[in-house]
Amino acid sequence: MDNDQLIGLDWGTSSLRAYLLDANGTIVEQLDARAGVQRIERGQFLGAFETLCAPWLRARGDLPAVACGMIGSRHGWRETSFLPVPAGLDDLCGALTWLDDLAGRRFAIIPGVCTDPDAAFSDVMRGEETQVFGALEAEGLREAHLLLPGTYSKWVRAERSRIRSFRTFMTGELFDVLSSHSILGRLFRRPEPEFDLPAFKLGLDRIGEDPQALTSLLFTTRAEALLDRMQPPALPSYLSALLIGAELSAISDELRDGLPLLVVANPDLTWRYGLALDHYGWRWQAARGLPAARGMAAIAHRTGLLRV
């Protein structure tokens, strides 16, 4: 086989993104499906992969594949390990899980990363490690803070091109469950109204002044509306700011070392977190390109799955 192409799979909880990568790690084509791990029954992962990637597999039946994300979790295709920090790209390459039931196709799942066994408390990531290495490579950085916001927002400290430490915040999921299942969401309008900048800044200011009081400030999302001090369309932006602001307040001590802060996210989240970082006076830069694809290409290069 002439290993000049590779399928990279960013296979998360809710979605599956497939990249056809060339020998330079450039994205030739991209295919997306709502085929996240939580939507697929055990035993159906091969079928989901072959269905989405059929156009590529018809042309080249022996294309190798690399996958990152929740596909390597307990509820994914095959449970893979967590590598403890400090973890570098070579550590990931040495701990790939190879699927051996694919009729000759080479298919590797990238492990997750976890905290050190001696750490004060535990944390885990799956998928973000691949984005981290892709983003560091794209920016030519060896030392940085990386913020990967989302359902489980990750803050990563990279040192000598390795993941030195990291921390998860449940920011996105808290916003979702409070909006959908708590009393706060009862006053929210559907569909979600336009972003409200004054309400967002008010939320940032309040949580910034009293970051310990999040679980109390959350309730003001309801009380401000009941007392007619805030209109319902402003509430989601206010709630979002309280949660993002709590995250930034908790991490702020670690940002004072002056290392660059790289935000790795889609444009919407980059913009929203960028507003909050600017509001608190933190310098940051947005990661370019698609770090997950770049990280998978880097691993494929190092393991010979893709010609350098």
Place this chain on the structure above:
Amino acid sequence: MDNDQLIGLDWGTSSLRAYLLDANGTIVEQLDARAGVQRIERGQFLGAFETLCAPWLRARGDLPAVACGMIGSRHGWRETSFLPVPAGLDDLCGALTWLDDLAGRRFAIIPGVCTDPDAAFSDVMRGEETQVFGALEAEGLREAHLLLPGTYSKWVRAERSRIRSFRTFMTGELFDVLSSHSILGRLFRRPEPEFDLPAFKLGLDRIGEDPQALTSLLFTTRAEALLDRMQPPALPSYLSALLIGAELSAISDELRDGLPLLVVANPDLTWRYGLALDHYGWRWQAARGLPAARGMAAIAHRTGLLRV
């Protein structure tokens, strides 16, 4: 009518508790129903009241009634006002909402209490104000901190027998929505396992050391289990401690004035919060009796609904 008896209704979101009170404010009988405001359609409140209290109404058709709680909210029987702090028992008595469509029966709904219009941010309560005055009277206190834990945990500062200020924490609802709707709950066992004291204390210690980091520590509830550092039956106690500890950390500055701290709750919650307060070294005392019934009796006495 010989006003020597009264029906007191503690009518909340999920349940309705009815007390038959004598002229001393003593509870003669109690009836409970799962007839909370959210379970009753508009227009059906009178029926729910008459059904539950039928045994008393058959004997004494003209019994007056006083109600507190969410029955006075937008989704209740009749929306009542919020009185701004500082609010005393006489202020509540002067702002009762009288239902006038009950064929001669005297029926009053107690207003809620809200923050001052000039306050930095808004907060509201409905029902807890009645418990506060009942508890203060029962303990013979005029100045105190009162903690009313629950779905929306309230911290109240009483000064000269009035509610001077208060603050709500979403502790109970956060526990519920995270257990039922977030990734944390996926590792929880049903039914809820027995309380785990070491996990509870570990959670208190961790949030106590870094109270700003709640939304990150919440995620450790999952990570500790994934890395086999905590067993699934311990997780709910750990999560509970993070949320209760965040509440106590946020309020701790206000407790340093040395006033008595009165915990007004059912025995389970009193015990759980008591453990946490003891762990952090705060002195507290449990409120006796049924403060809601006592508060309603006090209001009935002052308004002539019940003979003194």
